[in-house]
Amino acid sequence: MRLKDNYFFTIREHVKDEDSNSGNLLVRAGYIKKSSSGHYMLLPLGLKTIRKIERIIREEIDQTGAQELMMPAMMPEEVYIDSGRREAFGSSMFSLTDRNKRRMVLGPTHEEMFAAAGRMHIKSYKDLPFALYQFQTKFRDEPRPRFGLIRVREFTMKDSYTYDKDLAGLDVAYQKQFQAYKRIFDRLGLEYVIVRADTGAMGGLLSEEFQALSSIGEDILVMHEASGYAQNIEVAKCVPSQEPSQEEKLEKELVHTPGARTIEEVVEFLGLTPKQFVKSLIYLVDGKPVCLCVRGDHEINEIKVLKLLGGFEIEMAPAHIVEEVTGAAVGFAGPLGLDIPTILDQEVPLFRNVVTGANQTDYHYRNVNLEDMKYDQVADIRLIEEGDMCENGAGPVIFKRGIEVGNTFKLGDKYSIAMDLYYTDQSGKQVPVMMGSYGIGPGRCMAAIVEQNHEDNAILWPKNIAPIQVAIVVINMKNEDQVALGEKLYGELRARGIDVVLDDRDERAGVKFNDMELVGAYLRITVGKNIEQGVLELKEIGHDKEEVAIDDIVAVIEQKLA
DSSP: OBSTTSSOOOOSSOOTTOOSHHHHHHHHTTSEEEEETTEEEEOHHHHHHHHHHHHHHHHHHHHTTOEEOOOOSEEETHHHHHHTOHHHHGGGSOEEEOTTOOEEEEOSOOHHHHHHHHHHHOOBGGGOOEEEEEEEEEEOOOSSOBTTTTBOSEEEEEEEEEEESSHHHHHHHHHHHHHHHHHHHHHTTOOEEEEEOOOGGGOSSEEEEEEEEOTTOSEEEEEEGGGTEEEETTTOOOOOSSOOOOOOOOOOEEEEOTTOOSHHHHHHHHTOOGGGBEEEEEEEETTEEEEEEEETTOOBOHHHHHHHHTOSOEEEOOHHHHHHHHSSOTTOOOSSSOSSOEEEETTGGGOOSEEEEOSSTTEEEEEEOGGGOOOSEEEOOBOOOTTSBOTTSSSBOEEEEEEEEEEEEEEETHHHHHTTOEEEOTTSOEEEOEEEEEEEOHHHHHHHHHHHSEETTEEOOOTTTOSOSEEEEESOTTOHHHHHHHHHHHHHHHHTTOOEEEEOOSOOHHHHHHHHHHHTOSEEEEESGGGGGTEEEEEETTSOEEEEEGGGHHHHHHHHHO
């Protein structure tokens, strides 16, 4: 590509409406451009980079024996109703009505359609196993798109699906895809960890996430590195931090606490510590009120609660609901005498003589014990905290942040049963097919690579991802010798299949250098005055400049890109 007569531009200043390094740099370097919240144009450099990432993904997935196809992006809504997922996706699914008043949706994911594809082929056990995959656009109405390509409403995903006779076969297929994913992310040069995660709306038997480490990652990863423990905070189990209290039980006492609603306010009023409190929070789970109780310095893990109750949606109850179920103002709820389901965190029964809300405005109880509480069950419902003991007993956990760039699911028979995907076994019995699902977001991969490889004004692409492997910068476009040499090198490198650009713009040398650093050209050749001495200046990304003889430059470049 010659820059002078092509679609190429950069932005000198930081972009105000981008809240991540990757989003800011990719916009400034002319890779992407926001068209509306959560929607981006992929400009020529961006599309070329995505294609390189997709090529790596294809090569590795093809090695597993999977076949590529493409599903429609728009589907009838009843497909998701039949699988039981329409309610789970809720308002995050884009929906519309066609001219015949039929309700349609833009697919957030495609498990249902791949189950239908399997049904078209599978009749007997002899038809299994096999695997299919696609690259297709997904649509999710994110409430808060952010971080450039990391949280968007429209994106391309590579999703694979495996079909097997039984769990043993699924285990084999899963490992084949899992190992391919590791090779993909290794080839992309990402620093990543693999964590267990919540299966969410996908459901199934197991979910594992490939998380690219980044300070802006939306996922909190709970880790004990020495033992290899890694979990998404959504599913990390908590170990009780103490033995059952042997403190003498005291008589329950009603205490006037005027205006003290929050834990902090009640702690200050009574002169106690948060560990001596049981915090009672009223939530709505699928629209029904539930009281959740944890130690005063702990927080509720909403994912654990949903799993425990088999719910789809969870949210804090609004003030009027809290007042209705407790008979008191917000801030005075407690697990004493409520007529709604009440769940205690597993640590609550270990304490004695705690403080709780009294379900009376401006009052709390102190010296409350387990027998004073009305509850339905005890379970692990709190968020793990950094420094808590790892569930494997190896030591305290640490937190890191990650960008989810890939995930793998053992779906089992969840969609097979819902979508009538069965096969006839050797005895003539109808058996549900065991499915697996595996996703990678190329756009997120691109953003994660930039998050991990950048400077203030430069993207530092790995050489196999860089859309510009070599940039030839001609310093003086009025100098015939420089122009001629630039053209000669451009032709030779193109003939060797190298992604090369010729910066033949009538711009100052500093502008050209800054632009090539910003876009992340892996190698930069400067064609300037030193050609009179038979040498060229070569700059490799992240390295110092060096001088190379003109006659050797092509060989040196091929060696560096090998």
